[in-house]
Amino acid sequence: MPLFNVYPLYDVTPVKAKGVYVYDENKTEYLDLYGGHAVISIGHAHPKYVEAITKQVSKLGFYSNAIQNPLQKKLADKIESLSGCEDYELFLCNSGAEANENALKLASFKTDKSRVIAFTNGFHGRTSAAVAATDNKNIIAPINAQQKVTILDLNDIDSVKTELEKGDVCAVIVEFIQGVGGLDQATANFFEQVDKLCKANNTLFIADEVQSGYGRSGKFFAFQHYNVTPDIISIAKGMGNGFPIGGILIHPNIEAKFGMLGTTFGGNHLACAAGLSVLNAIEEQNLIENVNEISEYFIKIARTIPQIKNIKGKGLMLGLEFDFEVGDLRKKLIYDYHIFTGGAANKKLLRILPPLTVKKDHINQFFEALIDALNH
Numbered sequence: 280m281p282l283f284n285v286y287p288l289y290d291v292t293p294v295k296a297k298g299v300y301v302y303d304e305n306k307t308e309y310l311d312l313y314g315g316h317a318v319i320s321i322g323h324a325h326p327k328y329v330e331a332i333t334k335q336v337s338k339l340g341f342y343s344n345a346i347q348n349p350l351q352k353k354l355a356d357k358i359e360s361l362s363g364c365e366d367y368e369l370f371l372c373n374s375g376a377e378a379n380e381n382a383l384k385l386a387s388f389k390t391d392k393s394r395v396i397a398f399t400n401g402f403h404g405r406t407s408a409a410v411a412a413t414d415n416k417n418i419i420a421p422i423n424a425q426q427k428v429t430i431l432d433l434n435d436i437d438s439v440k441t442e443l444e445k446g447d448v449c450a451v452i453v454e455f456i457q458g459v460g461g462l463d464q465a466t467a468n469f470f471e472q473v474d475k476l477c478k479a480n481n482t483l484f485i486a487d488e489v490q491s492g493y494g495r496s497g498k499f500f501a502f503q504h505y506n507v508t509p510d511i512i513s514i515a516k517g518m519g520n521g522f523p524i525g526g527i528l529i530h531p532n533i534e535a536k537f538g539m540l541g542t543t544f545g546g547n548h549l550a551c552a553a554g555l556s557v558l559n560a561i562e563e564q565n566l567i568e569n570v571n572e573i574s575e576y577f578i579k580i581a582r583t584i585p586q587i588k589n590i591k592g593k594g595l596m597l598g599l600e601f602d603f604e605v606g607d608l609r610k611k612l613i614y615d616y617h618i619f620t621g622g623a624a625n626k627k628l629l630r631i632l633p634p635l636t637v638k639k640d641h642i643n644q645f646f647e648a649l650i651d652a653l654n655h
């Protein structure tokens with residue numbers, strides 16, 4: 280049976296990975312500065328992660344959400360202690376889109392309203408309300424277009440105010456650092472004003488931390504670079520280091536009711552074991568400190584390369600902007616230098632999303648290759 284052909288693929292077949300390296304079937308080693316799309320947080324095949332998952336699956340991999348599962352509470356407590364987001368409640372699901380879908384649904388339940396404000400170039404996933412809030416007409420099917428979503432430009436606070444004062448907006452959803460769109464960030468003043476306007480207009484403020492969360496921005500959450508209090512925080516990607524797990528942190532001003540949200544697989548034992556071992560590694564290995572140290576080192580070198588016109592993002596969620604499209608450069612980096620990097624909707628941007636364990640030597644390896652590639 281052929282596969283439904285929706286992904287343009289590079290001609291590389293990874294069969295093994297360890298730390299920041301991926302290996303193909305010919306044992307060729309690739310430096311992974313893409314992290315499988317910002318998913319690999321604590322490094323490939325982290326020994327404690329492998330051990331935690333192996334032990335858990337040999338005991339109990341899955342049972343439904345109809346029974347007591349103390350691992351969920353353990354995971355919630357660990358997220359609270361590492362993120363400093365006290366008082367939130369946790370709902371677990373399986374992916375970033377599902378996290379945002381549940382966040383938008385809760386906002387609508389809570390406010391009894393249904394219009395969503397989202398932003399130009401934003402990406403929130405491919406399911407019903409999440410894709411409708413995504414600024415990419417090519418991935419919105421007619422069935423999704425029935426959702427009421429207004430897309431505004433980042434930093435256009437006057438329009439946010441005008442729309443919220445109409446009284447029908449249940450949620451404003453935002454990436455504090457845009458991922459797929461190309462690492463744009465609004466100003467601190469904009470984010471802080473949006474937060475205030477939401478609170479004044481009975482609208483929930485949703486921080487989409489699916490990509491920027493779990494330390495990638497240099498703080499546990501990217502919104503923590505600002506003085507804001509989101510009502511809902513959506514998480515996924517780095518949360519499971521490759522194990523499919525997502526979730527939302529929900530402010531206690533939103534009251535849970537039985538049946539309001541639900542999922543078969545979300546929060547299963549195996550996912551919780553994976554999620555807990557990721558948080559333990561982030562804590563024990565001081566990975567957020569490493570993110571800041573390596574980010575500074577990376578940016579310092581990037582500034583010395585004349586072909587790089589702009590450096591975008593924060594932490595290890597970075598983009599190098601050139602004055603040409605980078606498709607061929609990415610191919611060259613993969614095939615000639617064996618380095619994975621990411622692309623974006625902005626075709627001139629090379630994205631850097633390595634495991635949070637990356638070291639200076641890996642950054643040196645990348646820049647040596649980049650300089651060589653740019654000059655040949």
Ligand SMILES: Cc1ncc(COP(=O)(O)O)c(C=O)c1O
Pocket residue numbers: 374375376377379402403404405454458459487488489490491515516
């Ligand atoms: C900011 C953001 N939100 C949501 C998603 C969707 O996550 P998933 O692909 O796990 O559904 C992504 C995926 O790239 C993302 O970057």
